[in-house]
Amino acid sequence: MAHDHDHEHDRDSEQPRAAQAEAEAIRRHALAQIRQYPDVVLRLEAKELGDEEFDDDLRRLVERMERLMHEAQGIGLAATQVGVLRRVFVFQPDDDGPRAVVNPRFLDRSQETTVEEEGCLSLQNVRVPVERSLRVTLAGRDVDGSEVRYELEGMGARVAQHEADHLDGVLIIDRTDEEHRRRALGVLRPQPVLAL
Ligand SMILES: [Zn+2]
DSSP: OBOOGGGTHHHHTTSOHHHHHHHHHHHHHHHTTSOOTTOGGGGSOOBOOOGGGOSHHHHHHHHHHHHHHHHTTBSEEEGGGGTOOBSEEEEOSSSSOOEEEEEEEEEEEOSOEEEEEEEETTEEEEEEEEEEESEEEEEEEOTTSOEEEEEEETHHHHHHHHHHHHHTTOOGGGSSOHHHHHHHHHHHSOOOOOOO
8 A cells, every 4th residue: 555645745755855756766766667457467366374384484475475565655565466375464453563464354443434545555646535444453463473463443454454455356436426436547547658
């Protein structure tokens, strides 16, 4: 999931111009390594990890995902978005640093919902309103295979639901209303390349 850049301007304007340009170059380089719509991988269902798969490969995958999420200035990233169809996502539910959740499942989702605009690192320049449960209880395992459980509310709950959707091949354009979907698809339509 992408940060809301509109709310970042105050902080950005305090950065020297060179640092801003460098952060933007790093962000673009990271985005180039993240699968972009309409990549078909984004529509596929990811597979659960077995007990024997909590190994160095998984650790390397999670490290790479956390680095890309950070560099792309996102607050969540699913393995599907780096072309790996396994049920793993990383997210930043609070200021305590990134967390990885393997084989995530929701034990509970509140009836109470909120509608907020969401972006996605795989759908650049798109922001659409999405209705999500306000509170969720998320269970899964960490990178070492230990059981984890998070009680999430607000933004943390929203990011977890967004990333879990990716593991089922579901995108924010599927979760918004018809008008916003049509407008988003217009933004996402490949621009004609001027070939001379
Ligand atoms: Zn996303």
